[in-house]
Amino acid sequence: MKTNRFMEMALDEARAAGERGEVPIGAVVVLDGAVVARAGNRTRELNDVTAHAEVAAIRMACDVLGQERLVGADLYVSLEPCTMCAAAISFARIRRLYYGAEDPKGGAVDNGVRFYAQPTCHHAPEVYSGLNETESAGILRTFFAEKRELP
Numbered sequence: 535m536k537t538n539r540f541m542e543m544a545l546d547e548a549r550a551a552g553e554r555g556e557v558p559i560g561a562v563v564v565l566d567g568a569v570v571a572r573a574g575n576r577t578r579e580l581n582d583v584t585a586h587a588e589v590a591a592i593r594m595a596c597d598v599l600g601q602e603r604l605v606g607a608d609l610y611v612s613l614e615p616c617t618m619c620a621a622a623i624s625f626a627r628i629r630r631l632y633y634g635a636e637d638p639k640g641g642a643v644d645n646g647v648r649f650y651a652q653p654t655c656h657h658a659p660e661v662y663s664g665l666n667e668t669e670s671a672g673i674l675r676t677f678f679a680e681k682r683e684l685p
């Protein structure tokens with residue numbers, strides 16, 4: 535199994551999001567081998583449907599670096615990004631996208647609209663999938679299984 539220390543940090547963020555009652559997805563932005571930002575889903579906490587882990591991490595990284603784009607930065611996220619996040623990753627000029635588990639239902643990279651393969655996409659990151667895949671999928675599965683058990 536492919537594992538990676540930055541992906542492990544993204545999984546820590548995913549678990550922390552789950553503990554806050556959010557869908558457990560986490561993301562980390564890395565530039566020149568250093569973590570610039572790490573975030574989990576915050577949609578419930580902020581009442582903000584755009585507060586997915588990837589968008590939150592990109593916002594934080596741009597804020598920390600004081601710049602609009604993240605040229606040369608890499609993003610690690612536990613689950614295949616959705617259409618909104620795939621677009622945000624493109625707009626931020628992320629160099630490499632690493633994701634854990636595929637998301638056949640909501641993903642937009644290797645599933646769904648395959649955002650980066652569209653002629654309207656002007657910057658596509660290099661994509662690496664399947665990092666810590668089993669663990670990533672397991673965190674989500676456990677979260678939704680526990681939710682179903684609630685009264």
Ligand SMILES: [Zn+2]
Binds near residue numbers: 587620
């Ligand atoms: Zn998203």
